[in-house]
Amino acid sequence: MLKARVCDPHLRNGFRSGGRSLSGIEQRVVSDASYWEVAVSGIKISKAEEALAYRAMIARLRDGEPMIMQVCDAYRPLGSKSSSTAVSLAASAALRATQVALNVTGAELMGGHYFSIGERLHQVKEVVSGPVAPPFLNQLATDSPWDDRIPWADAVAGTSLYTVTITPPLRAAAAAGTGASLSNLVLRCVLRDAADGDLELDLGRLGSPSLALVEDF
Known part of the structure; x- marks a missing residue:
């Protein structure tokens, strides 16, 4: 299983703006048409199986295949870890x-x-x-x-x-x-950009790639 140090969801596209006028006034149009973007970084690659699993995942994402992203949150509700919740x-x-x-x-x-x-x-x-x-x-x-x-x-x-x-x-x-x-906590995602997620291995073995995912509709 691949593990990342950072996996934070952020809402994007919450409002639109035409910029500020010369007088400094800005008009914003707020909407609820936002979507999630997940920044994933610090993915640990130190073994052959981890490198191969990552390469396979990126290949599928770059082909447009969606993935179900597990979102990690250390501040989940009290009691939520119980099987009776x-x-x-x-x-x-x-x-x-x-x-x-x-x-x-x-x-x-x-x-x-x-x-x-x-x-x-x-x-x-x-x-x-x-x-x-x-x-x-x-x-x-x-x-x-x-x-x-x-x-x-x-x-x-x-x-x-x-x-x-x-x-x-x-x-x-x-x-x-x-x-x-x-x-x-899960979220259906696709790769934000085809250039995201390049795997560069130090000494051909060790890596810590990052990628950005966006909500799939």
């Missing part, structure tokens, strides 16, 4: 919806968190409504009885209803009950 849409959402209702079991959702629906990546902009108190703080912020036998993580064992605004908009309509993931 589950996320699903609480209500149907239309194509290009920017607000969704989520049933979240076993995790605490906050603005800035990522989640995936199918092969599409989304980011929570704002939690419009959710638990009265953050689930992990319930035992500390309320007068509810304390039980030393219960781990703190049990405070999020129940299901909470969240209403959140997201970016980018949903890429497809989704029915109530559609599953989402807070831990297995």
Whole structure:
């Protein structure tokens, strides 16, 4: 498996501008027609199998084949690594919806968190409504009885209803009950430019290539 030191998704094309006038005024047209760009760098190449796997991957990408990119995020929601964590849409959402209702079991959702629906990546902009108190703080912020036998993580064992605004908009309509993931973050991508991803090997053996991927539609 190829591993990269940096794998960060960034939204692009959020607004258009005709530039600044001589007086310094700029008019921006903001839209939700943004797409993801993923900068991948520091890919470790030190073995023959790693070099061959990378060459094969780049060859397929340069032929226009999309790939499902695993997005790494060290700041995933608390509780999201548990096998009991589950996320699903609480209500149907239309194509290009920017607000969704989520049933979240076993995790605490906050603005800035990522989640995936199918092969599409989304980011929570704002939690419009959710638990009265953050689930992990319930035992500390309320007068509810304390039980030393219960781990703190049990405070999020129940299901909470969240209403959140997201970016980018949903890429497809989704029915109530559609599953989402807070831990297995994936994004369908293609190579941004055919010249990206060249592999240059030091002494013919060691390399650390970089490439840029963009969301595939």
